[in-house]
Amino acid sequence: MALAPRNETESGPRAAITHVSIQLFGKQGYTGTSMRDIANAVGLLPGSLYAHIASKEALLLGIVADGIGRFIAAVEPFVDSSGTPVERLRKMIGAHLEVVADNPERSQVVFHQWRFLGNDNLPEAIERRRHYEALFISAIEAGVAAGEFKPNLNRRIVVLTILGALNWSAEWFSPDGKLSAAQVGELMADSLLTGILA
Amino acid sequence: MALAPRNETESGPRAAITHVSIQLFGKQGYTGTSMRDIANAVGLLPGSLYAHIASKEALLLGIVADGIGRFIAAVEPFVDSSGTPVERLRKMIGAHLEVVADNPERSQVVFHQWRFLGNDNLPEAIERRRHYEALFISAIEAGVAAGEFKPNLNRRIVVLTILGALNWSAEWFSPDGKLSAAQVGELMADSLLTGILA
DNA sequence: CCTACCGATCGGTAGG
DNA sequence: CCTACCGATCGGTAGG
Numbered sequence: 408m409a410l411a412p413r414n415e416t417e418s419g420p421r422a423a424i425t426h427v428s429i430q431l432f433g434k435q436g437y438t439g440t441s442m443r444d445i446a447n448a449v450g451l452l453p454g455s456l457y458a459h460i461a462s463k464e465a466l467l468l469g470i471v472a473d474g475i476g477r478f479i480a481a482v483e484p485f486v487d488s489s490g491t492p493v494e495r496l497r498k499m500i501g502a503h504l505e506v507v508a509d510n511p512e513r514s515q516v517v518f519h520q521w522r523f524l525g526n527d528n529l530p531e532a533i534e535r536r537r538h539y540e541a542l543f544i545s546a547i548e549a550g551v552a553a554g555e556f557k558p559n560l561n562r563r564i565v566v567l568t569i570l571g572a573l574n575w576s577a578e579w580f581s582p583d584g585k586l587s588a589a590q591v592g593e594l595m596a597d598s599l600l601t602g603i604l605a
Numbered sequence: 606m607a608l609a610p611r612n613e614t615e616s617g618p619r620a621a622i623t624h625v626s627i628q629l630f631g632k633q634g635y636t637g638t639s640m641r642d643i644a645n646a647v648g649l650l651p652g653s654l655y656a657h658i659a660s661k662e663a664l665l666l667g668i669v670a671d672g673i674g675r676f677i678a679a680v681e682p683f684v685d686s687s688g689t690p691v692e693r694l695r696k697m698i699g700a701h702l703e704v705v706a707d708n709p710e711r712s713q714v715v716f717h718q719w720r721f722l723g724n725d726n727l728p729e730a731i732e733r734r735r736h737y738e739a740l741f742i743s744a745i746e747a748g749v750a751a752g753e754f755k756p757n758l759n760r761r762i763v764v765l766t767i768l769g770a771l772n773w774s775a776e777w778f779s780p781d782g783k784l785s786a787a788q789v790g791e792l793m794a795d796s797l798l799t800g801i802l803a
Numbered sequence: 804c805c806t807a808c809c810g811a812t813c814g815g816t817a818g819g
Numbered sequence: 820c821c822t823a824c825c826g827a828t829c830g831g832t833a834g835g
Contacts, residue, residue, distance in 0.1 A: 420820090434720075435636070435720075436634050436637070437637075438633070438634055438637035439634070439636035439637075441813065441814080442813080442814060443814095452820075452822085453813095453814085454816075454821075454822085455820045455821065456820095459820095463814065493802070519717065522632075522633075547801070554803060555802065555803055556801045556802060556803055557801055557802070560796075560801060561792050564792045564793065564796070565792075565796055565801055567773060567777055568770040568773075568793050568796045571771070571772065571773025571776075572765075572766040572767075572769040572773075573769070574773060575766075575768065575769025575772060576769065578769075579765055586762075594759050594762045595762065598758075598763055598766045598800075599766065599796070599801070600801060601802055602796075602798050602800030603745070603748070603755055603758055603797070603798060604691070604753065604754060604755070604798055605752060605753055605754055605755050618804090639829065640829080640830060640831080641828080641829085649804070650804075650805060651830085652804085652806085652808090652832075653804045653805065654804095654831095655830095655831065655832075661831090
């Protein structure tokens with residue numbers, strides 16, 4: 408029997424542990440969160456956590472791997488979708504921002520806590536991040552080739568500029584704010600694509 | 606006698622402790638760095654550190670406060686300098702990136718480790734960060750008022766987009782790379798001001 | 804700046 | 820999932 412697929416509404420102790428760990432790792436960092444913090448938040452005694460998870464690092468790995476997977480799953484379909492390069496990049500930006508906004512704390516873990524993975528898991532996490540960046544580089548190159556983007560763009564710098572702007576939103580996006588993720592996505596896509604000059 | 610001004614080339618045990626702490630806090634995070642890590646890196650026994658510093662948090666406070674001060678000192682002079690709003694914003698972007706590139710690890714501490722300051726020091730750090738953002742909001746408003754920037758920009762989102770792109774450079778900028786901080790600054794300013802559309 | 808040490812907390816486990 | 824506990828490590832200190 409295959410592993411059951413995980414989804415957002417999964418319940419049970421394992422899901423509860425993951426849920427509170429995302430919040431705590433996101434706010435306090437991995438090294439700033441103790442297993443006792445997690446146990447208290449989920450209503451267990453510290454040792455009882457190990458009936459559900461193998462280790463603190465396995466918990467981090469699950470969150471990071473799943474998180475990277477969400478970004479890839481949301482954005483990758485648009486790389487080769489129909490539409491012009493501009494339209495496709497706009498959709499990629501919007502999709503990325505939706506994933507960030509869906510859970511800013513989880514996004515913070517994906518962006519900043521992967522460093523604490525051990526040698527067994529770090530290389531794959533880095534490789535998947537690199538793959539993700541390559542999706543955007545590919546999108547930029549398609550736009551340059553089509554003549555829609557400036558011909559002399561430094562692809563790497565452009566992608567890091569775009570992803571930096573998008574990723575920083577995990578610091579400030581509020582699900583209770585005036586602007587929805589979609590609205591913020593459009594505003595940021597406008598700025599990044601057309602600039603701010605009149 | 607006033608406190609001696611600190612500068613980059615200051616020597617002595619206190620400066621050595623600060624220097625290695627910046628590197629360790631930047632790479633491993635504040636909570637992921639022990640006083641024993643710092644002591645080993647600087648060649649002292651753990652307890653000996655307290656002949657030079659009051660506490661781990663005082664060490665963090667010194668790094669964060671000095672770091673924010675560097676950004677303000679580098680950027681603030683350009684807010685009301687001569688030149689058009691576009692020229693001024695370009696200089697602010699360049700100055701910010703120079704500070705990041707001068708010491709990416711220190712910048713990471715300023716961007717991400719301030720959260721671990723206690724209630725005595727956290728409010729001022731937050732206020733100084735807010736003040737810094739306000740410099741950029743002011744610069745955007747000046748450009749809109751002068752008709753150089755798009756009239757309907759969401760100032761807050763634009764500033765967060767710009768600062769996000771700039772701050773992310775602490776993740777990837779290498780002093781040994783092909784591009785200097787000034788070159789990266791120009792490329793990013795181009796992207797942010799004029800966009801990527803042909 | 805070292806010697807020697809403090810109480811508290813860490814991630815994790817055996818046995819039930 | 821609890822009881823009871825392990826050795827290791829934590830930030831920090833008294834006394835010199």
